[in-house]
Amino acid sequence: MPELDVSTTVNGRPVEMRLPTRLTLADFVRDRLGLTGTKVSCGMQVCGACTVLVDGDPVSACSYLACDVDGREVLTVEGLADGGELTPVQRAFVDCSALQCGFCTPGFVMAATALLRDEPHPTEEQIAHHLDGNLCRCTGYLPIVEAVLKASRAGGIDE
Amino acid sequence: MLPPFELRRPVSLAAAVDLVATGGTPYCGGTELLAVMRLGLASPETLVDLKRVPELVGITAAHGEIRLGARVTHREAAASDAVRTHAAILAAGAGLLGNVRVRATGTLAGNVCFAEPRSDILTALLALDASVDLRSADGARSVPIEDFVEGAFTTVRADEELLEAIRVPARSGPSAYVRFAPAEHPTVTVAVVATGDGCRVVVGAVGERPELFTFPGTGDVDPTAIAERVDITEDLNGHEDYKRHLTAVFVGRALEQMGVADA
Amino acid sequence: MSELRVVGTSVPRTDAVAKVTGAAVYTVDVTMPDMLHARVLRSDRAHARIDDIDTSAALALPGVVAVVVGSDLSSLFPRFGHIVPDHAILAIDKVRYYGEPVALIVATDLMVAADALSLVDVRYTELPAVLDTDAALADDSALVHETGYSGVSATPVVVSEYSHRNVAHEVERGWGDPDGAFAEAHLVVETRTHHPMLYAYAMEPYNAVARFTDGALEVVSTAQHPFMVARDLARVFSLPLSQVRVTAPYVGGGYGSKSYTKVEPLTAVGAWATGRAVKLVLDVEESIYTTRADSADVVVRTGFAADGTILVRDFELVLDTGAYADNSPLVLDKAVNRCFGPYRIPNLRVRGKAVYTNTSPASSYRGFGAFQGNLAGETNIDQGAERLGIDAAELRRRNxxxxxxxxxxxxxxxxxxxxxxxxxxxxxxxxxxxxxxxxxxxxxxxxxxxxGAVPSSTALVKMQSDGSIVVLTGSTELGQGSRTVLAQIAAEELGLDMAAVRVLQSDTATTPFERTTGASRTTTLTGLAVQRACADVLARLRTAAAEVWECPVDDVAVRDHSIVAGGRSMSYGETVRAWFGPGGGEVVGQGVVRRAGVLAELxxxxxxxxxxxxxxxxxxxxxxxxxxxxxxxxxxxxxxxxxxxxxxxxxxxxxxxxxxxxxxxxxxxxxxxxxxxxxxxxxxxxxxxxxxxxxxxxxxxxxxxxxxxxxxxxxxxxxxxxxxxxxxxxxxxxxxxxxxxxxxxxxxxxxxxxxxxx
Missing domain, CATH: 3.30.365.10 (Aldehyde oxidase/xanthine dehydrogenase, molybdopterin binding domain)
Structure with missing residues (x-):
């Protein structure tokens, strides 16, 4: 099975591994690194549960080659809360009860984090446009919009 | 589960062209290709990753046209000042298609080569009278988008050719882009571009490929006539009569957006 | 009652931090030592006899450990189903729907298992298929099941007491004199509706991990009702219930679609065949073919008096149950109970059929039976209001x-x-x-x-020597927030802070029996069990204090979250420590909810x-x-x-x-x-x-x-x-x-x- 050497940084930690070319980024972080916060659901890039950031950009880890993070930086949900301190996005999702089963939550948190990096004070419409590719089957979305607005007021991705 | 494949990562255009010439499949964002591979609809032996090829990067505006390298993502195009100024409907389509992850990863070139019938990019590019530059080990050629896409998922690109760039004539006249997408893929897309010598109307998503209708001026555009003539493919998004009706409605709405009276 | 401290307050979910940090563990995240991975080869036709399955090429692929097919399961009870045990773990003799599991491939690596799928060669002889209920109910239709099924015998038996042999369940219910009432009615309104098949889309797909340890079967599954799953598994492997352990960690969405047994038998069969732990994760397409919601065709007629009073209602329901019954007989029972609405109806007739077809199996989905029938019933009321010229809200108020x-x-x-x-x-x-x-x-x-389903819940509350408690319940946290709500109920009862309460759920070996997590029952019934377990803890603490203080139990009271008698007082934790002494201990209270007392009526x-x-x-x-x-x-x-x-x-x-x-x-x-x-x-x-x-x-x-x-x-x-x-x-x-x-x-x-x- 074809393989390549991959040298990457995951949540600030350098990782060097030889990986099968067919391995997805989701399987890489989940199975090889034990970072199971990233979830796989639709497998077709429409649900967003597997959203992680590669060099700051949101990608669908289920449909992204692990080898393509060679030389790049990966941020998964486990890399957010530094030393146990929740980020404003995570804090707002807790405070607004913007989750139920929680399976979509890491993807939403990552997507919202990327949004607030680009646009620290988004309108409700911008939030909806940005998160239209993340599905949640439990909440009915209103608490999620509320949480992103709250995180934005709380200073977005920074303190 | 993806099937097994070799992944080659050339760092020059020449090397990439050589790899494609010897049977490799061009690969960049992968948003379309990996999806079909996962579904078992394609199993290329070798993927040629274009993400390290410096010649394929970037958006440049010069000589009355915009050149988008094969590595340009939808998000780059949607955010580009040059595209927003001189090919506004392309920026609009690129900013609306798929979702934020697809836009961050997927490329316009890949989208064009995939020729998905409901592509926002193809609708916009056809209205803009864009062309694509193809390169192979034997040479290069430029093909208008109109001729490039033959039908659903088929183009005139030969297996050994690499799409190097998309070239779009710079325009600053009135234009509009509207889409109706109650489902993941749009049911209808309409692009209208008023040029110096007429008006180009493209209807996409309703058929096998976007279709071009030209008129002497924006005032001459007849939404009903377009709706009667456009080729329709029925699918989960709608039956023929509904899609014809929507075509007329959204051509009308595009004209309205351009400020054309009596639309 | 004294003022409530915790109940009635929107305390933050106790699982929220784990879920926003990615720390929350779901079944898909669970691994076991020496674990193998499985993939399922599925039928590519709706109805066909299996003539031969050649697994040799798949078995020859390096890394493939086993390829299991239906005929390999003859020493087991090869089917499951909590109402009708009709559901073949792997197709036996024939396939009944496109997507039915035909072979299970177990390999050292998921990629190998996937690659081996195309190496299994199945030869079929196509059979006529019934793809909708009309076809299934035709006089000379092909039969989805030629036989009925007994939960006792591994061999199918011939039983069918219904009007057609493709009927999985049939119900008729009513009272009064419907025909007489229709004759008297001022207005009769008829409505026909079709409700389509739905998919619940729980974002965590069906998946499970299974292994045998010391003869006992252990399964981790994304299951709403682990105790019901354990029953099916015990029958498959002829194990006592005590030797089957099913646990459900955080569940990534259920909405009824993870009620009852799904992929657990298939996963366990993989472990049985290989002697190693096996993990099986379905993709979305496979999940859709595993369980959907029944479609329904409903005809309703209502007879109204001139003032809008409902005199009579008559419903006919036909549900498309798919190839296996799963929970659809109960879906039909509920549809029959739920279609006519919360109205005063002096004369009623409801007839319903759940019909087998060669389509994917149907089962529960949030409010099952209710939404399918409600569309017809409520549309019909609205149409009645329109034709009577009475405001739709007013018409409802009158009835x-x-x-x-x-x-x-x-x-x-x-x-x-x-x-x-x-x-x-x-x-x-x-x-x-x-x-x-x-x-x-x-x-x-x-x-x-x-x-609320059937009242059967037991909860345990373990008072620790420091005064904190562990609540044990077999009710599953699906995202609805039961972990939080049950903690609130216990915290209120015992005067504790939320931080002193830990709720552990859904482990058939260690948490007490809970029939199901569904029918919106947890707060009411499991909550009562928790409340009663807390009361039991307090009673036991009073007894313990009486022994420590050497006084009659009747002299000992609970006041302000302390145990008191005369002038003496101990905290709960002190009571535990005083009773057990330096060796430490805990006081365990049990709360039981049965169909008795205030819960005798359903x-x-x-x-x-x-x-x-x-x-x-x-x-x-x-x-x-x-x-x-x-x-x-x-x-x-x-x-x-x-x-x-x-x-x-x-x-x-x-x-x-x-x-x-x-x-x-x-x-x-x-x-x-x-x-x-x-x-x-x-x-x-x-x-x-x-x-x-x-x-x-x-x-x-x-x-x-x-x-x-x-x-x-x-x-x-x-x-x-x-x-x-x-x-x-x-x-x-x-x-x-x-x-x-x-x-x-x-x-x-x-x-x-x-x-x-x-």
Whole structure:
């Protein structure tokens, strides 16, 4: 099975591994690194549960080659809360009860984090446009919009 | 589960062209290709990753046209000042298609080569009278988008050719882009571009490929006539009569957006 | 009762931090040492005899450990099913639907297992297929099951007491003299509706991990009802229940679709065949083919008096159950109970059939049975109001059951103020005006469902020597927030901070029996069990203190969260320490809920559904924007108001999906949209522009502090409410779902042509 050497940084930690070319980024972080916060659901890039950031950009880890993070930086949900301190996005999702089963939550948190990096004070419409590719089957979305607005007021991705 | 494949990562255009010439499949964002591979609809032996090829990067505006390298993502195009100024409907389509992850990863070139019938990019590019530059080990050629896409998922690109760039004539006249997408893929897309010598109307998503209708001026555009003539493919998004009706409605709405009276 | 400290407060979810940090563990995240991976080869035809399966090429692939087929299971009980044990773990002799598991490939690596799929060669002989209920019920139709099934014998037996051998279950219910009443009626209104097949789309797909340890079977699964799954597994492997352990960690969505047994037998068979731990994770397409919701064709006739009084209702329901029964017999029972609505109906006849077809198996989905029948029943009431010239809310007011009135003989009297709930609802609805170019339509609907299922819950509360407690329950946290709510109930009862309460759930070996997590039962019934377990702990602490203090137990009391007698006082923790001494210990209380005492009457409570919508319709495209959503949660007492609102918004949003966009579409033997690209569920951009959640707290529930359940209520009447809103905006009544843009456009056109008389 074809393989390549991959040298990457995951949540600030350098990782060097030889990986099968067919391995997805989701399987890489989940199975090889034990970072199971990233979830796989639709497998077709429409649900967003597997959203992680590669060099700051949101990608669908289920449909992204692990080898393509060679030389790049990966941020998964486990890399957010530094030393146990929740980020404003995570804090707002807790405070607004913007989750139920929680399976979509890491993807939403990552997507919202990327949004607030680009646009620290988004309108409700911008939030909806940005998160239209993340599905949640439990909440009915209103608490999620509320949480992103709250995180934005709380200073977005920074303190 | 993806099937097994070799992944080659050339760092020059020449090397990439050589790899494609010897049977490799061009690969960049992968948003379309990996999806079909996962579904078992394609199993290329070798993927040629274009993400390290410096010649394929970037958006440049010069000589009355915009050149988008094969590595340009939808998000780059949607955010580009040059595209927003001189090919506004392309920026609009690129900013609306798929979702934020697809836009961050997927490329316009890949989208064009995939020729998905409901592509926002193809609708916009056809209205803009864009062309694509193809390169192979034997040479290069430029093909208008109109001729490039033959039908659903088929183009005139030969297996050994690499799409190097998309070239779009710079325009600053009135234009509009509207889409109706109650489902993941749009049911209808309409692009209208008023040029110096007429008006180009493209209807996409309703058929096998976007279709071009030209008129002497924006005032001459007849939404009903377009709706009667456009080729329709029925699918989960709608039956023929509904899609014809929507075509007329959204051509009308595009004209309205351009400020054309009596639309 | 003293003032409540924790109950009634929207404390943060106790699982929220784990879920926002990615630390929460779901079944998909579970691994076991030396674990193998499995993939399933599935039938590519709807109905066919299996002539031969050649597994040799797959077995030859390096890394493949086993390829298991149906005929390998002859030493086991090779089927499952909690009502009808008809469900082959792997197809035996024939396949009954496209997507049915035919072979299980177990390999050292998931990629190898996937690659081996194409190496298994199955030879079939095609059989005639029945792909819908009409075909299945034809006189000379092919039979999906030639035999009936016994739960005792591994060999199928011939039993079928129904009107056609493709009928999986048949029910007739009623009272009074329906035919006589129709003859007397001022107006008879007939309505026919078709409700499509749906997919619940729990985002965590069906998956499980299984292994045998010292002869015992251990399974981790994304299951709502681990105790029911354990029963099926015990029968498959002829194990005592004590040797089957099923655990459910965090569950990534259930909504009924993870009720009962799904992939656990298949996974366990992999472990049985290899002697190693095996993990099986389905993808979305496989999950869709594993369980869907029954489609339903319903005909309803209602006879009204001139003043709108309902004299009689007559329903005929036909459900498409698919190839295996799963929970569909109960879905039908519930549909029969739930279709006619919470009205005073002196004469009633309901006839229902659940029909086997060569399509994917159907089972529970949030509010099962209710939404399928409610669409017909409520549309019919609205049409009656229109034809009688009576306001639709007023017509309902005249017929809604009053508190204490019985919806059905033998069932619990109505434990809610339905008219008051309806008034709260209709007062909120915004009839317009609509934005330019749009038509505003307002609709609403009512439902009352026999919720709570069978009362059987046990909870344990372990008082630790430091005064903190562990609550053990077999009820599963699906996202509904039971971990939080049950902790609140215990914290309230024992005067503890939330931080001193830990709730551990759903492990058939260590947590007490809970029949199911469904039917909106947890707060009410498990909550009662927890409350009773807390009382039992206090009783035991009093006994312990009496022994420590050497005084009569009657002298010992609980006051201000301490154990007191005379002038002496000990905290709970001190009591534990004093009683056990330096060796340490814990005091365990047990709370039991059975069908006895206040819970002797079924249902435990009526779950009220009272929802309304205001829709803005673009008649040119058929596109619908939800301008307003209003829900009334008649919950008796909200233990956690934010969680109650979350249940209502979530349930209503699923209802909006079912009403507006969702349906599984069969074309021939296959579902053409068995993926989340083409099966369109609500997105963030579809959210209602305004949402009003009304929580009616009248303390009239049988649960803790007067609580009743929530979670399904808002789902059930939503499609009917949407249909009514569309009808009022366009002048044409829809008779099927979903009301997607094309469907609405056609209705709009029909409305225009009817009005213009062309």
């Amino acid at each position: 809604l059951l009053l508190r204490g009135e019985r919806l059905m003989p033998g069932l619990r009297g109505m434990d809610a103020d339905l008219v008051a709930d309806l008034d709260l609802l209709v007062d909120e609805l915004d009839a317009g005006p609509a934005p330019a170019g749009r038509l505003r339509g307002v609709g609403f609907g009512c439902a009352a469902t026999d919720a 249902p435990p409570f009526w779950e009220i559904g009272m929802v309304g919508v205001a829709l803005d319709i673009d008649p040119e495209t058929g596109q619908i924007d939800v301008h307003q959503l209003v829900t009334v949660a008649d919950v008796g007492r909200a233990i956690n108001p934010v969680l109650v609102e979350g249940q209502d918004l979530g349930a209503a949003t699923q209802g909006l999906g079912g009403a507006l966009t969702e349906q599984l579409v069969y074309d021939g033997s296959q579902i053409v949209n068995a993926n989340m690209v083409e099966y369109r569920i609500p997105r963030i951009t579809d959210r209602p522009r305004t949402f009003t959640s009304i929580v009616a707290e009248r303390g009239d529930g049988i649960g803790p502090h007067g609580a009743k359940g929530v979670g399904e209520g808002a789902r059930n009447p939503l499609p009917g409410a949407v249909a009514a809103a569309v009808a009022r905006a366009l002048g044409v009544w829809p008779d099927s779902l979903p009301l997607n843009p094309e469907h609405v456009w056609r209705l709009a056109r029909k409305g225009i042509s009817q009005r213009s008389g062309t």
